[in-house]
Amino acid sequence: xxxxxxSKYILALVLLRVALVWGxxxxxxxxxxxxxxxxxxxxxxxxxxxxxxxxxxxLVILVQNETKIDRLDKLTVMIxxxxxxxxxxxxxxxxxSLIEENLKKSLEITSLIFCHPEDMLQDIxxxxxxxxxxxxIFYWGAAQLPPTLNPNLLMEPFRVAIITNPRRNIFRIFxxxxxxxxxxxxxxxxxxxxxxxxxxxxxxxxxxTEVYKNFEGRIFTIPVIHKPPWHFIVYGNxxxxxxxxxxxxxxxxxxxxxxxxxxNVTVESDDTYFTVKGGRDHNLMQxxxxxMNFTFQYVEPPEKIQGIAxxxxxxxxxxxxLGMLQRREVELYLGDVAVTWERMKAVEFSFFTLADxxxxxxxxxxxxxxxxxxxxxxxxxVWPPVIITILISGPILYIIISTPYRWRSAQTVHARNARWRxxxxxxxxxxxxxxxxxxEMSYTRFRAERTSLINNHHHSRGQDYPSLDRCIWYTINVxxxxxxxxxFDGHLARFFSILLWLCATYVLGDVYSxxxxxxxxxxxxxxxxxxxxxxxxRMNREGYQLLVERQSAFHAALVNSTGVLQRLYRLTRQRxxxxxxxxxxxxxxxxxxxxxxKYAVFGGRETLYFNTKRYGANRFQLSEKLYTRYSAVAVxxxxxxxxxxxxxxxxxxxxxxxxxxxxxxxxxxxxRQKGGVSHAEExxxxxxxxxxxxxxxxxxxxxxKTDSNDKLxxxxxxxxQGAFLVLAxxxxxxxxxxxxxx
Numbered sequence: 001x002x003x004x005x006x007s008k009y010i011l012a013l014v015l016l017r018v019a020l021v022w023g024x025x026x027x028x029x030x031x032x033x034x035x036x037x038x039x040x041x042x043x044x045x046x047x048x049x050x051x052x053x054x055x056x057x058x059l060v061i062l063v064q065n066e067t068k069i070d071r072l073d074k075l076t077v078m079i080x081x082x083x084x085x086x087x088x089x090x091x092x093x094x095x096x097s098l099i100e101e102n103l104k105k106s107l108e109i110t111s112l113i114f115c116h117p118e119d120m121l122q123d124i125x126x127x128x129x130x131x132x133x134x135x136x137i138f139y140w141g142a143a144q145l146p147p148t149l150n151p152n153l154l155m156e157p158f159r160v161a162i163i164t165n166p167r168r169n170i171f172r173i174f175x176x177x178x179x180x181x182x183x184x185x186x187x188x189x190x191x192x193x194x195x196x197x198x199x200x201x202x203x204x205x206x207x208x209t210e211v212y213k214n215f216e217g218r219i220f221t222i223p224v225i226h227k228p229p230w231h232f233i234v235y236g237n238x239x240x241x242x243x244x245x246x247x248x249x250x251x252x253x254x255x256x257x258x259x260x261x262x263x264n265v266t267v268e269s270d271d272t273y274f275t276v277k278g279g280r281d282h283n284l285m286q287x288x289x290x291x292m293n294f295t296f297q298y299v300e301p302p303e304k305i306q307g308i309a310x311x312x313x314x315x316x317x318x319x320x321x322l323g324m325l326q327r328r329e330v331e332l333y334l335g336d337v338a339v340t341w342e343r344m345k346a347v348e349f350s351f352f353t354l355a356d357x358x359x360x361x362x363x364x365x366x367x368x369x370x371x372x373x374x375x376x377x378x379x380x381x382v383w384p385p386v387i388i389t390i391l392i393s394g395p396i397l398y399i400i401i402s403t404p405y406r407w408r409s410a411q412t413v414h415a416r417n418a419r420w421r422x423x424x425x426x427x428x429x430x431x432x433x434x435x436x437x438x439x440e441m442s443y444t445r446f447r448a449e450r451t452s453l454i455n456n457h458h459h460s461r462g463q464d465y466p467s468l469d470r471c472i473w474y475t476i477n478v479x480x481x482x483x484x485x486x487x488f489d490g491h492l493a494r495f496f497s498i499l500l501w502l503c504a505t506y507v508l509g510d511v512y513s514x515x516x517x518x519x520x521x522x523x524x525x526x527x528x529x530x531x532x533x534x535x536x537x538r539m540n541r542e543g544y545q546l547l548v549e550r551q552s553a554f555h556a557a558l559v560n561s562t563g564v565l566q567r568l569y570r571l572t573r574q575r576x577x578x579x580x581x582x583x584x585x586x587x588x589x590x591x592x593x594x595x596x597x598k599y600a601v602f603g604g605r606e607t608l609y610f611n612t613k614r615y616g617a618n619r620f621q622l623s624e625k626l627y628t629r630y631s632a633v634a635v636x637x638x639x640x641x642x643x644x645x646x647x648x649x650x651x652x653x654x655x656x657x658x659x660x661x662x663x664x665x666x667x668x669x670x671x672r673q674k675g676g677v678s679h680a681e682e683x684x685x686x687x688x689x690x691x692x693x694x695x696x697x698x699x700x701x702x703x704x705k706t707d708s709n710d711k712l713x714x715x716x717x718x719x720x721q722g723a724f725l726v727l728a729x730x731x732x733x734x735x736x737x738x739x740x741x742x
Contacts, residue, residue: 042169044071046194047112047139048078050163050171053204056110056135059086062095064115092123099129108133116140117162121153130158131638132208137161151184157638161205162186169194175205177640180215212641215294220331222285223301223321224276227585229610229665230336231279274300280665281334284353284658291648299330304584306335308551309342318346320551325636332645333634336604338553348639349632351646353658357625358554359605360546361590361612362529363597364621386508390479393500394472400496401465401488479504530623532564535600539571546572547589548602550582553629558602587611594619604629610666 051059059079063072072088079086089095095111102109113120117138124130140162154160154176162174171192178187191200226233276282276298289296301307307322317323322337324330326346339349466487477484478500486497529535538544546568548555558569572581583589589601590611601608605625612620633649635642652658 042194043165044075044078046165046169046171046192047075047163048082049194049197050173050192050204051079051084051112052082053199053202054110056084057108058110059084060095060098060109060111061086061088062092062111062113062115063088063090064092064113064119092120096123096127096129099134100127103129103131103133106133110135110137112137112139114139117149117160121150121158121160125153125158128637132157132159132640132642133638135159135161135205137163140164149186154184154186156182157636157640158184159640160186173204177208177211178206180212180641181218208640209643209647212644213292215292215641218294220289220294220296221299221329222296223324223330223333223335224282224298225301225304225306225321225335227279227336227607228587228614229279229607230281232277232282234275234277236273236275274298278665278668280662281336281353283661283665284652285334287652287657287661288645288648291652292644299324303551305551306337306553307343308556309346316342316346318343322347322634325634328636331636332639336607336631337634338604339630339632340553340556342556343553343634346637347634348637348642349634350642351649351653352630352632353649353653354606354631356607356629356631357605358557358602358627358629359608359623359625360535360600360602361593361608361623362535362544362600362621363593364619365526365528389503390475393475393479395468397475397487397493397496397500398466398468398471400492401471401490405465475500479508481505481509528621529600530621532568532623532626535623536564536568536571539568543575543598545575545581545599546602547581547583547592547599549586549589550584552603554603555582590615590620 061072061076076086076088089098099109099111111134113136115138117140120136124136136159138160141164156177158176160176164172164174166172171194172188173190173192174186175189176184176186178189179185189201189206190204192198224231224233285296301321301324303320305320307318307320309316309318311317318326321330321333321335322343325333333347334353336354337343337349339352343349470487474484474487474497478497481504486494527534529538535544535546539546548558558565561569583592583601586601586603586607589599589603590608593599593601594615605622609622612622633645635645639645649658
C-alpha cells in the first residue's frame with residue numbers, strides 16, 4: 001500500500017473517531033433506544049393481548065418512570081377495546097390506598113406496574129397488601145430475569161407475575177405461585193409470540209385451584225391444643241402435664257376407657273414432647289391431608305390456647321394459635337375454632353366443619369324420695385285451691401238445698417206443714433245418723449214400716465232438707481271416690497252432685513294420676529336449670545357461679561353480649577376474685593362442677609355433652625340451645641389455597657364423611673349400647689338438630705332421648721312407701737275421730 005493510500009486510511013479513521021465523538025453514529029445506548037422505539041408497538045399489542053387473556057375485573061396501571069413507555073394512552077385505548085376498566089396512577093401512596101380499600105371490601109384487583117420489582121416488593125409486604133385477591137404484574141422490558149429477587153419476599157400469599165421482552169414480539173411470563181411448594185421461585189409459566197399472536201397455554205396464569213389441588217408432599221405446621229373430643233394430647237418426658245392429667249382423670253371418670261388409634265403424631269422439643277393420641281379434628285385433618293397430598297406436623301401454641309384479641313379493636317393482635325396464624329408462622333389451624341367477627345379481622349375461615357350451639361351445663365336436679373313423690377304430684381300453688389274446693393263443697397251443697405226453705409216465712413212453713421200429708425213419693429231420708437249410714441251402705445230404701453218412724457222423727461225436728469254434716473259427708477265421699485246416695489232429690493242438688501263427680505273424676509283424679517306417673521318416672525326435688533332465665537334466678541337467690549374457658553370464643557361472646565348474658569357476666573365478675581370464673585378448659589370446668597353443684601359451665605354444646613358423658617351424664621343437666629355458632633379451619637389472611645380447601649371440605653361434608661368421622665370417634669370413646677342406639681349416633685342426631693334446627697329423634701319433641709345411664713328400674717316396695725304412709729295417717733285420723741266420738 002502506498003503513501004497516498006495510507007494517508008486516506010488515516011484520514012478515514014480520524015473522521016470516524018470525530019463522528020463517534022460528536023454522535024454522528026449511534027452508540028450502544030442509542031442503539032438500544034432505537035430498538036425500544038421500534039419494538040414499542042409490538043410491546044403495546046403484546047401487553048394488551050395478555051391482559052385480555054387474563055380477563056381481570058379491573059386493571060390498575062402504575063407508572064413510576066414515564067420513560068419506560070412513551071405511549072401509555074395507546075395501551076389504555078387498546079385495553080379498553082377489550083372492555084376492561086382501567087385507571088392510571090403515578091403516585092405510589094395513592095396506589096397503596098386504593099389496594100387497601102379494595103382488600104377491605106374483598107374486591108379482586110389486578111395491577112400492571114412499570115418499574116423494577118425490587119423497588120416495590122418490600123413495601124407491599126410491609127403494608128400487608130399481599131393477598132390472593134391482588135395480582136401484581138411487573139413489566140421488565142428487554143431484561144432477562146436476574147437472580148437478585150429475594151425469594152422470602154415472594155412467598156405466599158404474595159401473587160407476583162413478571163413479563164419480559166427478551167426478543168422482538170416475544171414475551172415471557174414468570175409466576176411465583178406456579179408450584180404449591182411456597183418457595184418464592186419465579187417460574188416460567190407462559191410465553192406470547194406477537195408475530196402470529198399465539199400463547200403457549202391458556203389461561204395466561206395457572207389458577208390457584210389447579211395449583212393447590214395437589215401439594216406434592218408439602219409439610220404444613222399446625223398448632224394443636226388438648227381439647228377433647230377434638231384433640232387428645234398426652235405429654236411426655238416424665239412430667240405429669242395438664243393434658244396427661246386430664247386424660248387420666250377423664251379415663252377414670254368414664255369408666256376406664258382407653259384410646260386405641262392406628263396412628264399417633266409425636267412432636268418433640270428440647271425438654272418435653274407431646275403425642276396426639278387422636279380426636280375428631282385430628283382424624284379429619286388426616287383425611288384432608290390425604291386428599292390434598294400434604295403432610296403436617298403439630299406444634300404447641302403459646303399458653304396452650306386458641307387465642308384472644310390484644311390491643312385495639314381495629315388493629316388487634318391475637319395470642320395463642322390464632323396469633324401464630326396472624327404472624328404467618330403456621331399455615332392453618334383446625335381444632336374447634338369458632339368463627340367470630342373479631343377473629344375474621346386477623347385470620348380467614350374455610351367452609352364450616354361443625355355447626356354447634358352455645359349452651360351451659362349444671363348439676364342434674366336432685367331426685368325426690370319415691371315415698372314423698374306420692375303426696376307431691378302438684379306444685380305448692382295447686383294444693384291450696386284443691387283443699388279450699390273440697391272444704392267449701394259441702395257447705396255450698398247445703399246452701400243450695402236449704403236456701404229455698406229459708407226464704408219462706410215461719411207462718412207459711414206452719415201452714416204448709418198443717419196441710420201436708422206424708423205420701424210414699426215424698427219421703428225424706430232418715431234424720432238420725434245410724435239409719436242414714438245403713439241406708440247408704442246397703443244401697444236400698446227403708447221398708448214402709450220403718451218409714452213412718454222416720455217421718456215422725458223428721459217432722460218432730462221440723463226440717464225438710466238434710467243437715468250440714470250430711471252434705472259435708474256426701475261431698476267427702478264423692479272426692480274420695482266412694483259410693484254415696486244424693487242427700488236430696490231436688491234438681492239443683494242433683495246437678496251440683498254431677499258437677500262434683502265430674503270434677504273429682506276427670507279433673508282432680510286424672511290430673512293427679514298424670515302428675516303422679518310423671519313424678520314416679522323421674523322424681524325431682526327441684527326444677528332443672530335449662531334456660532338463661534332460670535340460671536339468672538339461681539345466681540341471684542342461691543349464689544350460683546358461672547365458669548367459662550379462658551380466652552375462648554365463648555369468653556369473648558360473654559364479654560361482648562347484651563341482655564341476660566350481659567347480666568350474667570356482671571354477676572359473675574362481681575362474685576369472682578382475680579377472674580376465678582375463668583378455667584383452662586371445659587374439662588376442668590366439668591370437674592369443678594362435679595365437686596361443687598353451685599357452678600355452671602358455659603361452652604359449646606357438643607364439647608359439654610362429650611365431657612358430661614365421660615364423667616357420667618346422669619350427674620349433669622345440659623341446657624337448651626342458646627345460639628348457633630360455627631367452627632371452621634382457620635388460615636392466613638389471603639391464603640391462596642382457601643378455595644381448594646373449601647372444595648375438599650364441602651365434598652366431605654356433602655358425602656357424609658364428616659358425620660361418619662364423628663360417629664367413629666364417639667363409638668371409640670364410649671362403645672355401642674347393647675341392643676340399642678349407640679352414643680355416637682345419639683350425638684350425631686344432636687349435630688343434625690343443630691345444623692337443621694329440627695328435632696333430634698324426628699318425633700317433634702325437640703329433646704334428646706333418655707340417657708343410657710338412666711336405666712329403667714323394676715318396681716319395689718320402696719316406691720310404695722308413700723301409699724302406706726298415707727294409709728297410716730288415715731288410720732290414725734279415723735282412730736282419733738272414733739275415740740273422740742266415744
